[in-house]
Amino acid sequence: MDAKTFRPVARERLLSAARSVFAVAARRLQSRFPGDSVDAVVDVFDALQRDASARGLMPLLRFWAAEMRSLAAVAARSSSRRSSPTMGLMNDLREATRALARARGFSAIAIATLAIGVGGTSAGFAIFDAVLLRPLPYEDADRLVQVAEWPTTGTGGNWTVAPAAFLEWRDGARSFEQLEARLGGSAVLTGHDDPVTVRVERVTPGYFRALRAVPIEGRLFSDADRADGACQAVLTAGFRQRALADAGRAPATTISLDGVPCEITGTVADDAVVDRQGADLFLLLDVRALAVANPEGRNLRTLARLSDGVSLQQATDEMQSLAALTNAARGPSGEGWTSRVFPLRDLVMRADTRRLASVSLASVGIVLLVATVNIAALFLSRNVARTHETAIRRALGASRWRTARLSIAEAGLLGLAGAAAGLVVAAWTLEVFSSLMPAGTLPAQVAIGIDWRVLLFTAAVTLVVSLICGLLPAFDSTPEAMGIRAGGRSLTTSRRTGLLQHGLLIIEVALATVVLSSAALLTISYQQLTAQSPGVDTARLQTARLIVPGPRYASGQATAGFYAQVLDDIRRSPDVVSVGAATSLPLEGWLYGTRFLVDGEATDGVPPSAHILSATPGYFETLGVPLRAGRAFDATDAAHATPVAVVNETLARRFISGDAVGRRMRLGSSTGTLLEIIGVVADVKTYGLGDASLATPEIYLAHAQQPASSMALVIRTRTDDASGALAHAREAVRRADPLVPFGPVIPMTARIGASASLERFRATMVGLLGAVAGLLALVGVYSIRARQTHARMSEFCIRLALGSTRRQVVALNLLTGGRVIATGLTIGLLASFAATRLLATWLYGVAGFEGWILAGAAAVLGLAGMAASAIPARRAARADAAAVLRGV
């Protein structure tokens, strides 16, 4: 990694953190520098580290290491000249520095392991903190809520409210300082070379005041603004920068939306958009006009600010009794509905995002534990190797505490270096994380980076890890008797050391098993998911969304006419096999719902509900959705012909007894349009590849009879090269209306890939962590077993001398290692079953054989572990017995 890929913000924070740390150290050594020059020392340090960081990351790390050595050297000189309470500490540090410098391999492995553990955990914490702990970036954010109508039965609502209900609530509710409505949508921005579609959030005038948002420039909407007046727009800063500055001219004061000129009143920060769909600009929302046009359509979302001293529960109670009152007066459309109040946080940080953050922290936490165990084991082994030295010190009168201090000082120094390197690892991990993460996984309100909270966390984690590693050998120190006897040689290590080392190995293997088996589960889930068929034939299938601007296409006839002309034109292209359009494509999950009644079918109370879409002739043929009965739409299903519908298999099977074709159904209530069912088509996946079990009833209407302004085109091309067909399609749209944007072209295969991108991300993330944990565990197994074998070398040589075969020595060694690994695997597997519950909602298609996957992952780890312990075992068997026994 070089300086360019190292994120500037993260680097800046890192540098300023290093500066602060250095300043603290420099102040302690004030007397070693010319009078009052500490600030100058710190400034020069800062300038030098910036020079180094401009050359790249490695030069920066080298510079820090050099500066740490100099500080230690300066400190050592200063302490040797005066006697102070810190002298002992300085001596320890100096001694530890020397000892670590001698044991380069040990130091390098310990620092690298620490860096991975601490760095990964800090990155995990940065994500966890941003998603779960830090308040949203609004003033008094915990008082921001959204209110929604919620069905009394079933699993969940749509977070929406009907205009009629909203107006009643706004007049009646006392719990809120403000209750505002918002409605997402899109508009066509013209006036540039090509018309483009922009995402629009229509809001009531008080919206920005409720958020306490301040304008970046100009002014925001205020209560004095009237939604039925002239068009006004507030742009998000990101959109203004993208769209208007790109044009290379002074910011415009008006823009043309759907052919209507709109005055730009101001600019606001991107995070003023609370909706996860995002928005480019804000327009005013006229709830009263909506309430006249479609009073019962549940399509509004809300933003409310709780009044002072009102709790979420109080607001919920009030809203539920208010909803009961208003719903009773609304007739059938209010039946079965109540109201709920949610913290805004639940909207911004979806449950899935929160789970992602928790799982990230949990898995990197496990990696940290594995790393800690590894380092602790390294320290133990080092301590054993030093038995002789320690014994002599003790014999000369050093206290147990005095000998332990050295290992604590070593752990402290290693911790410092590990934490510094860990911060770099954390910055890098966050970068990898953000680049792997599919767009939109985290909301705009979440800024993930290394800030002082993360630094504090890193410091705390490092302190704990260093203490554990430094203190553990102190509990193990029992060299009084064994060290000096027989010239410091003993046949084996102490029983206590062996137990400690085995305990550490077991923990390590168990933890690695948990992460690895979770990774295996997620990976196999992802493969199962992508192996699913979306219900359409994806070969040579292109999609593009068209939106006709509302005002000029006010009549359904004009809209239907436009689409009919475009489709006819495209169909004439020699490169096109077939073409069609629908309001929503498979996997897009972007649907309206309706209640319906089939004539002659009994319902128990509330009519059943279904998704509803409009589709053109040619849509099912183009997608390759099989027709199960009757016919698909054709040109005879014109605006004034008999209203017709095509239903999906699930609807026909669940709600119609006998043959569906020819039956009649009504949408909405018993007074709704009467439709004749002309065909039944196969189910397609609506929300994602994984939703087979929740196939929803769907009703398709003929687009000519139920025109919609926004339609997704599907075009099956004759050859793999779609450019000719797409150029023709683009031209066809321009011919029909030059002001209609031709949306981005997305191949159907890409849509399918994108629908599983989150699953892929999770599998990759946990997979990477699993690989790191597994690797650390193997390193641990190898290093502990190598030390243990080395310590028992004399014993093995005696065995060989007494007639054991080399094969028997290898077997003895493997048996010891195998027992420990098997214990670790068993504990790890038990813990994995518990972890599977945490992952349950992320798993797909592995039900029933999770156990096999877990066992498989454990088996792989077990084999690798045995291989790692076989290396020292073979070495033991090849030892030159004479040399070992002579003590050479």
Place this chain on the structure above:
Amino acid sequence: MPRGSPLTGPAFQVLLALVDGPRHGYAITQEIRTRTGGIEGLTASTLYAVLKRLLDEGLITEVDTDGTAAGPPRRAYALTRAGRAEGRAEAARLDALARLARSKQWMPKRSGR
């Protein structure tokens, strides 16, 4: 007045950096870096520890430079007479050592660096 004991490497480098006139801390490190082609650099703590020692021994002195548009006045360091003498003595000592090394054919060839 020569001290009789050799200067440390960093101390000699710092004295050399001040030959052309007073410099402040960062400029000293830059001078050393450029002169040695980036091979030798001083860390901040080493630099100021050396400066303190040289000040204590009277080989350098502090001078205040005027503040520029770019920043406040910074403290710079300049050679004293004693410092110049000490530097020259050290250079002569090193030169004698180098000649000795050359006579024993210990010097590297001069091609490249």
